[in-house]
Amino acid sequence: MIKYLGSKRRLIPSIVGAVAALPEARSVLDLFSGTSRVGLALKASGYRVVANDHNAYAATLARCYVQADRERLLSDASTLVAELNALPGSPGYFTETWCERSRFFQPKNGERVDAIRESIARRGFDPELEAVLLTSLMEAADRVDSTTGLQMAYLKEWAPRAHQDLALRVPELLSRAQHGAGEALQQDALVAAEREVDVAYLDPPYNQHKYLGNYHIWESLVLWDKPEVYGRACKRVDCRTRSSPFNSRPRFVEAMRAVIGRVRARWLVVSFSDEGYVTREEMEAMLATRGEVRVIAHDYKRYVGAQIGIYNPAGEKVGRVGHLRNREFLFVVG
Incomplete structure (x- = not known):
């Protein structure tokens, strides 16, 4: 798969494990699918996956890895x-x-x-x-x-x-999943959130990039x-x-609350980083409107670009990176 900031490669076992622990879950909506790495892993585990992303390249990756058999x-x-x-x-x-x-x-x-x-x-x-x-x-x-x-x-x-x-x-x-054919969408998150599934996996953008x-x-x-x-x-x-409102600090909370409220799935599994616009506690409070919240935390090195340093357009180093590690939280709700 392509190199991708925000890829959940190292978090895949935890995500699949969290979904597997939910009773009678057979279908999953990946609302911000990116490279479809998560969708591919869920399809491989037998789930019917609906993958959505508003960017054309991401929708194409989903059509390949989730929808195509x-x-x-x-x-x-x-x-x-x-x-x-x-x-x-x-x-x-x-x-x-x-x-x-x-x-x-x-x-x-x-x-x-x-x-x-x-x-x-x-x-x-x-x-x-x-x-x-x-x-x-x-x-x-x-x-x-x-x-x-x-x-x-x-x-x-x-x-x-x-x-x-x-x-x-x-x-x-991959061959067609045990629980049904996958589907790739290119829709606004609020529209795709209304798909009828057992589990909604949310990995929204974290910051202004x-x-x-x-x-x-x-x-x-x-x-x-x-x-x-x-x-x-x-x-x-x-x-x-x-x-996207998810890339705006003033608009993020409202956008996240809207998606959480619109999702029709029984369970939510949400990935979020401590580099994002809201704290762990703020995210828990938003998700608590949908049920009990369980949190799994993972500590990782930041991506290679952050480790290299901060440079101006002329290629001159102009600053130091504040931290070299970040925490990724997995919230399981319902």
């Missing part, structure tokens, strides 16, 4: 990945924007991305198969990027992996709308206008 798509996906891997590079929008105007990828790999993405766009695959191929392309590009894991900036010196050749792989497709800005290249790669860009990172112009 191995038995229907693996053969075609394997054949097409081999065909796409054989395409020669052809420079275009991706190369110009993120290899020449900025330096996220080596031009040789940008040219391959351009050729493969144009081929996918021309051929009009059904949505699930297209999602599998786009996920394969995202993950291949992620393996040869030159970042710390965020697309707000690229490294001053090329990352060693950036010199490798782009190579697509078939994503980890928008995932769209952090992963704008994937959004443009999936939409393939070739937008105008700005700044040294060549971000999509709509990074300036697309916003």
